Amino acid sequence: MAFHNSSLSKKKISFRVKLNPFSFLTIPFLILLIFLVILPFFFVIFYSLSNIEDSTLIMTFDNFVKFLTDPSFWDKLWLSIYFAFMATLMCLIFGYPVAYFIARTRPKIRTIFVILITLPMWVNMLLRVIGLKSIMELVTSWFQNINPNFHIIGTDFAVIFGEVFVSIPFMIIPIYTQLLKLDPTLLEASKDLGNNSFKTFFKVTLPISMPGVISGITMVFLPAATSIVIPKYMGGGLPRYTLIGNLIENYFVKQSNYNQGAAMALIMTVVILAIIFVVKLFDRSEVKIQKTKKQSAKVQKGVVTNEK
Template sequence: MHSIAAAPHIFWAVLFVVLPLFIVVFYAFTDESGSFSPWNIAALADYFPIFLISLELAVIATCICLLLGYPLAYAIARAKPQHQKIFIMLLMLPMWTNLLIRTYSIMAILDDRGFLNTLFDTHFHIIGTKGAVIFGMVYDFLPYMVLPIYTCISKIDKHMWEAASDLGCSPIKVMTRVILPLSRSGIISGVTMVLVPCISTFYISQKLGGGTFELIGDTIERQFLNGARNIGAAISLVMMILILISLAVMNRFTDSDGEDGGIIV
């Protein structure tokens, strides 16, 4: 019975996930005429600075998301149940608008002579810098950090707090010794759900970064537009492998006893 229920998903996954992956691998290891060639992968050394900057911006954005998102998730989880629903809805509210439109609006609002600078008559320059790209990433992906952590914290038995306090833990100790370790799986899911789209994002950097630098997603897009499919496929492949490695490392460090791991990939 359960195999029938899974059939639509298997069909979907094979057709749109597994098959395309094979196509990517095929293109990555062939040249334009279709014969085997390892040179696409070898040529990737030229793209090292782009890989590096993508990874760096993604790490910074993810850390900011975590620092902003964890206290928020904690506050929501400790609010009264009827208020929690409202807070979560407010958090999700921006996601009702398409990501591209939100990003384009940030550009219009923060531009040198954009809405905010005109309103306050200031000369605040952020659009076109890496700071703007990080801001865009944090803004767009923050809900993905908050939601899993919130779910995780709200599932923690209320008695844990009481027990810890009864046994003489200060509020800070309760936080660091009880709540944080128990919400670890939420943090891992959140970090995964923010880090991965941050690394591979391509629209945010083009609009908010002013096109003066590129992230790896932009590079892949441009390769395909210029008809350099083989290089584009090679970059995609290497990026997927890099993401898998970083997730594996993260998983290993934070969850060595393998009990309540977060959702990986």
């Protein structure tokens, strides 16, 4: 026994991580990540915290203070989030049933539907938005014969409709893939245990499809909150529809005021992060599994150390 222990202690334990030999394939992307994502992010932070006064660089919080004390900025922020929220909600309300019924149909029809849903994505987004705008203008011209005050472009409806039109596939597809995994016998089991179809949906189908819903919300909400093109075209140039995305664009492109643009972008990032964090809280299933995985990992570790 003693001999055995001493021989073990002599052995050097290496902590080197075993690398997959093909992991070098990720290097190009890693370089991209470092130079085009991580470094620029630090630049953004640097810009937002600095200012040029009398051609000298000074470090300051002024950029943030300026926005955070400006009520019109808060209005814009609130409006951006409101539009993004409404667009996400509409995508969920109209997208979920579509995802549900596609997942229930025969495989052949399923593929056709999935292609049809993703089909608009094959066309450039800008073109789609301009196309939508001209359709709306056409419809407006018809209705203006009856009521000359009728407008679509330049209303909240138009902006939200544009967002929904562009991003509803991003809601449908994750929910659809999640529902595809749903075992139909689970629905039978739920009915067997006393739920009618309505209750079964809320107690089984919805909780199981929750990861899809969460990723759908993330994929719709994030671009919608910072979108530039849609409020620009659907807003009809009205000042109400110059949203956060457009403001940031203004600072960077038109005014070349990188410092304030960067500060605004950072504030938006923090707000979105907070919202996403709250949304993730609802995804209880994921949290549970992660916890239990950690626990089991601990148990395994314990076993290993005991053996030593």
